[in-house]
Amino acid sequence: MKAFNRYLTNAAIGLAIGFTSVAALAETPGNMLVIANRIDDITTIDPAQSFEFAGSDVSRNIYSKLVNFDPKNLNAGYQPDLAESWTVSDDGRTITFTMRDGVKFHSGNQVRAEDVEFSLRRVVTLNKTPSFILTQFGFTPENIDETIVADGNTVSITTDKRYATSFVLNCLTATIGGIVDKKVVMENEVDGDLGNAWLATNSAGSGPYVLQSWKPNESVTLTSNPAYYGGPPAMERVIVRHVQESATQRLMLERGDIDVARNLNPEDISGVSGADGIAIDSELRGRLMYISVNQKHPELSKPEVRQAIKYLVDYEGMQNSFLNGQYTIHQNFLPKTYLGAVDENPFNLNIEKAKELLTSAGVGPFAIEVGVREAQERIEIVQSLQNTFAKAGITLNITVGTAKAILGRYRARELDMYMGAWGPDYPDPHTNAGTFAFNPVNTDEAGATGLLAWRNAWDTGGLTAKVEAAVVEGDRDVRAQMYTDIQAEFRDIAPFAVLFQKIEQTGRNEAVKNLNLGGAITAVSYWPVTK
Amino acid sequence: MESTEQNIEGRHRAPLELWIRATFLTLGSIIVTMLGLMFVTFVIGRVMPIDPVLAIVGEQATKATYDAAYEQLGLDRPIIVQFIFYVWDVMHGDFGKSLLTARPVAEDIKRVFPATLELATIGLFIGIVLGVPLGVFAAVRRGSWIDQVARVIALVGYSMPIFWLGLMGLLIFYGILGWVGGPGRVGIFYVDIVPTVTGMILIDSILDQNWEVFKDALNHIVLPASLLGYYSLAYVSRMTRSFMLEQLSAEYITTARVKGMSESAVIWGHAFKNIRVQLITVIALSYANLLEGSVLTEIIFSWPGIGSYITTALLSADMSAVMGGTVVVGLIFILLNIFSDLLYKIFDPRAK
Numbered sequence: 093m094k095a096f097n098r099y100l101t102n103a104a105i106g107l108a109i110g111f112t113s114v115a116a117l118a119e120t121p122g123n124m125l126v127i128a129n130r131i132d133d134i135t136t137i138d139p140a141q142s143f144e145f146a147g148s149d150v151s152r153n154i155y156s157k158l159v160n161f162d163p164k165n166l167n168a169g170y171q172p173d174l175a176e177s178w179t180v181s182d183d184g185r186t187i188t189f190t191m192r193d194g195v196k197f198h199s200g201n202q203v204r205a206e207d208v209e210f211s212l213r214r215v216v217t218l219n220k221t222p223s224f225i226l227t228q229f230g231f232t233p234e235n236i237d238e239t240i241v242a243d244g245n246t247v248s249i250t251t252d253k254r255y256a257t258s259f260v261l262n263c264l265t266a267t268i269g270g271i272v273d274k275k276v277v278m279e280n281e282v283d284g285d286l287g288n289a290w291l292a293t294n295s296a297g298s299g300p301y302v303l304q305s306w307k308p309n310e311s312v313t314l315t316s317n318p319a320y321y322g323g324p325p326a327m328e329r330v331i332v333r334h335v336q337e338s339a340t341q342r343l344m345l346e347r348g349d350i351d352v353a354r355n356l357n358p359e360d361i362s363g364v365s366g367a368d369g370i371a372i373d374s375e376l377r378g379r380l381m382y383i384s385v386n387q388k389h390p391e392l393s394k395p396e397v398r399q400a401i402k403y404l405v406d407y408e409g410m411q412n413s414f415l416n417g418q419y420t421i422h423q424n425f426l427p428k429t430y431l432g433a434v435d436e437n438p439f440n441l442n443i444e445k446a447k448e449l450l451t452s453a454g455v456g457p458f459a460i461e462v463g464v465r466e467a468q469e470r471i472e473i474v475q476s477l478q479n480t481f482a483k484a485g486i487t488l489n490i491t492v493g494t495a496k497a498i499l500g501r502y503r504a505r506e507l508d509m510y511m512g513a514w515g516p517d518y519p520d521p522h523t524n525a526g527t528f529a530f531n532p533v534n535t536d537e538a539g540a541t542g543l544l545a546w547r548n549a550w551d552t553g554g555l556t557a558k559v560e561a562a563v564v565e566g567d568r569d570v571r572a573q574m575y576t577d578i579q580a581e582f583r584d585i586a587p588f589a590v591l592f593q594k595i596e597q598t599g600r601n602e603a604v605k606n607l608n609l610g611g612a613i614t615a616v617s618y619w620p621v622t623k
Numbered sequence: 624m625e626s627t628e629q630n631i632e633g634r635h636r637a638p639l640e641l642w643i644r645a646t647f648l649t650l651g652s653i654i655v656t657m658l659g660l661m662f663v664t665f666v667i668g669r670v671m672p673i674d675p676v677l678a679i680v681g682e683q684a685t686k687a688t689y690d691a692a693y694e695q696l697g698l699d700r701p702i703i704v705q706f707i708f709y710v711w712d713v714m715h716g717d718f719g720k721s722l723l724t725a726r727p728v729a730e731d732i733k734r735v736f737p738a739t740l741e742l743a744t745i746g747l748f749i750g751i752v753l754g755v756p757l758g759v760f761a762a763v764r765r766g767s768w769i770d771q772v773a774r775v776i777a778l779v780g781y782s783m784p785i786f787w788l789g790l791m792g793l794l795i796f797y798g799i800l801g802w803v804g805g806p807g808r809v810g811i812f813y814v815d816i817v818p819t820v821t822g823m824i825l826i827d828s829i830l831d832q833n834w835e836v837f838k839d840a841l842n843h844i845v846l847p848a849s850l851l852g853y854y855s856l857a858y859v860s861r862m863t864r865s866f867m868l869e870q871l872s873a874e875y876i877t878t879a880r881v882k883g884m885s886e887s888a889v890i891w892g893h894a895f896k897n898i899r900v901q902l903i904t905v906i907a908l909s910y911a912n913l914l915e916g917s918v919l920t921e922i923i924f925s926w927p928g929i930g931s932y933i934t935t936a937l938l939s940a941d942m943s944a945v946m947g948g949t950v951v952v953g954l955i956f957i958l959l960n961i962f963s964d965l966l967y968k969i970f971d972p973r974a975k
Contacts, residue, residue, distance in 0.1 A: 120811070124811070126811055132723065132935050132939075133723075133939075135722060135723055135724065135725050136725045221688070224688075289725075292725040292726075293725070293726070304815075305815060307734070307927070308721075308723065308724035308726070308731065309723075309724075309927050309931065309932065309935055310925075310927040311814065313814065313815070331811050331814070333806075333807060333811070333925065334925060334927075335806055335925045336922045336925065336931075337790075337922060337923055339790055340790075340793065340806050340923060340924075340925065343793055343794060343797065343798045343805070344805055344806065346798065347797065347798060347801070347805060349805050349810075349811070495674065495677060499677070500674075
């Protein structure tokens with residue numbers, strides 16, 4: 093119904109606009125940025141709990157962190173933010189940060205090492221969904237008094253073992269690394285919740301913007317922080333309005349009532365392309381589409397069959413048709429722009445090659461079940477696979493279901509094949525390496541449902557050890573090379589075929605400059621924007 | 624003999640006793656209906672193939688995190704126990720906390736319902752003001768061009784998908800002509816300007832005597848309300864026409880005309896007077912439908928009302944919000960029914 097509505101809507105709008113033209117009549121003020129976006133996924137603004145895209149967008153602009161990405165140069169990796177500098181102990185377990193002087197919270201309170209200690213300990217104590225990004229370093233409510241410690245204008249964190257410094261610092265750039273104002277938060281504590289309920293709808297940060305209001309499913313309004321240590325942002329007010337429909341976002345952009353439309357579908361993107369005063373931006377995001385096959389299946393577990401499926405995907409056909417502009421071919425588990433990411437995509441649709449591989453494996457025609465969630469683009473991908481797999485004698489029986497039904501079976505290792513998406517949890521290569529290529533115990537009893545390799549019953553062999561080695565490598569370049577090597581081996585042997593990486597296309601009023609959506613590694617930055 | 628005495632006593636006590644009895648019966652029926660509604664909604668929420676735990680912890684969570692959230696939501700308890708706890712909480716005004724907004728559901732409903740109420744009321748007003756006369760004239764001039772026009776209007780109203788009509792309306796009146804405001808309740812410059820008293824911006828801006836905000840809010844509501852009004856008009860006009868035709872063919876109308884009564888007195892003084900009761904039911908039903916929230920209208924016009932609130936909650940497995948919303952909508956249906964029953968009693972002496 094939704095898809096039907098969309099098609100009818102697009103047809104109607106396209107037809108109508110074909111005969112008319114919508115002139116940009118209004119204009120937003122020069123010091124105000126107005127964005128249309130789907131923000132119904134925001135459940136809280138608390139950095140210790142927020143784990144959704146739209147929530148990260150808000151959080152990134154409100155909370156400064158110890159280290160952060162510079163929107164003007166994302167490729168440079170993490171940079172000093174509230175921490176002016178840091179040192180690493182000889183055993184590689186303790187990182188000591190020296191705080192930047194003279195930075196103030198929105199309340200006017202000084203940002204102290206004590207606030208950092210409070211914020212990071214708070215993440216561990218509250219133990220909300222994204223807390224694993226910190227607790228994976230061995231922090232527990234019992235040991236935080238010794239492992240996260242402020243001293244004067246420095247704060248030290250001590251991990252349970254040696255990890256790559258880049259790994260730890262990359263994790264601190266995630267939303268959970270946001271530093272909150274201890275005094276203000278504790279004034280609003282209720283029943284020992286460390287201000288969790290209050291911070292869900294209020295802000296206590298030191299970043300370039302202050303949360304003025306968040307009305308669920310309606311709008312988020314930010315006002316600039318004139319005392320921001322990086323200089324006051326040019327946009328004094330940022331309003332993000334929840335606009336569900338792509339066609340409505342397009343109309344508002346064309347009317348000049350908004351500056352940026354973030355959820356335009358391919359039809360509307362092509363509709364506004366070339367319109368006066370409107371620019372289209374394309375930015376790579378971290379989300380990957382992939383297929384995987386269960387290694388409990390007698391045929392699918394054969395190495396040649398695992399290879400063959402990678403030649404049975406019409407990558408180009410899909411990219412150039414229904415995924416046009418929304419996804420780009422990418423066959424590696426690290427999204428482009430991540431440390432260690434590679435741009436090697438050796439597979440293409442080659443039925444003959446796949447048949448040869450299947451014959452050499454001694455496999456005749458067989459049928460398997462593929463599970464997919466009820467999302468339009470995923471279903472279209474599976475339908476394309478059904479067509480190409482059939483040409484090599486593999487019948488795909490498609491099961492479409494809800495997230496609960498399909499994911500439940502995937503996590504229980506019951507599906508022959510799964511088609512789905514994966515988004516990185518934090519901007520470090522381990523976020524994906526640690527799930528695609530890491531599986532220390534491949535038994536049903538291990539119940540490692542969080543690991544994609546385990547869900548497919550794949551004993552990754554030597555890759556698990558290599559992933560463990562990469563995550564503790566101190567030298568950034570060596571570490572990057574290690575991930576390059578892991579991915580090369582993964583492409584060859586893994587029961588995964590990574591297919592595409594997400595591209596976000598945005599419609600923008602040409603007058604708006606320097607808007608950075610955060611690429612694959614972080615969220616949007618409003619503070620560099622000018623008009 | 625004995626029974627006669629009782630009857631006499633009964634007659635003496637009748638007004639007060641009957642009133643008390645009727646009140647208790649009404650209250651009883653409300654409670655039973657609400658409990659039934661809550662139970663059905665609750666059970667559907669539990670057996671639906673969506674996972675509220677997954678909605679909280681995300682699909683990448685470990686088993687331990689999942690289990691902890693499962694227990695925290697009380698899902699490990701028998702369903703009947705969960706239901707009893709839920710009813711107890713609702714009786715204390717606690718609909719639970721929404722997963723999506725991290726706020727109490729009651730607070731969310733207080734925020735979204737006035738938006739729908741405002742839209743639906745204006746929509747219904749348009750529907751009645753235009754629909755009733757249209758229906759009456761179509762019946763009086765049966766077969767004439769007015770009747771044909773009314774039929775086409777109703778047919779289009781019944782058959783045209785609302786999202787299409789809404790988008791076309793936006794494209795023409797907002798996109799091309801610029802006569803009305805765009806999506807949302809007010810323009811960006813007027814957000815959060817008037818203090819929230821009733822939650823209905825038109826009324827709040829009048830209370831605040833901020834005529835600029837009032838004008839802007841009116842400018843934004845006119846298109847979605849007209850759209851809803853049109854659908855209401857289609858229904859009301861068809862029903863009015865059919866009720867009127869029935870009355871106009873009755874003998875007392877012929878008698879009135881034979882007696883030389885003016886045509887307008889016949890139509891409005893006699894025929895229309897007699898369809899008021901039926902019309903009240905139609906209008907109450909129409910209002911209830913509008914108040915339930917026209918999901919598509921709310922989505923197209925980015926109108927933060929109860930319809931889009933319940934739908935978003937449903938798609939996100941936010942069952943507390945879905946159940947809270949459903950209970951409120953159910954209550955509105957029941958109250959409107961009671962209200963229309965009361966009006967029956969006022970307008971129709973037989974129902975007293």
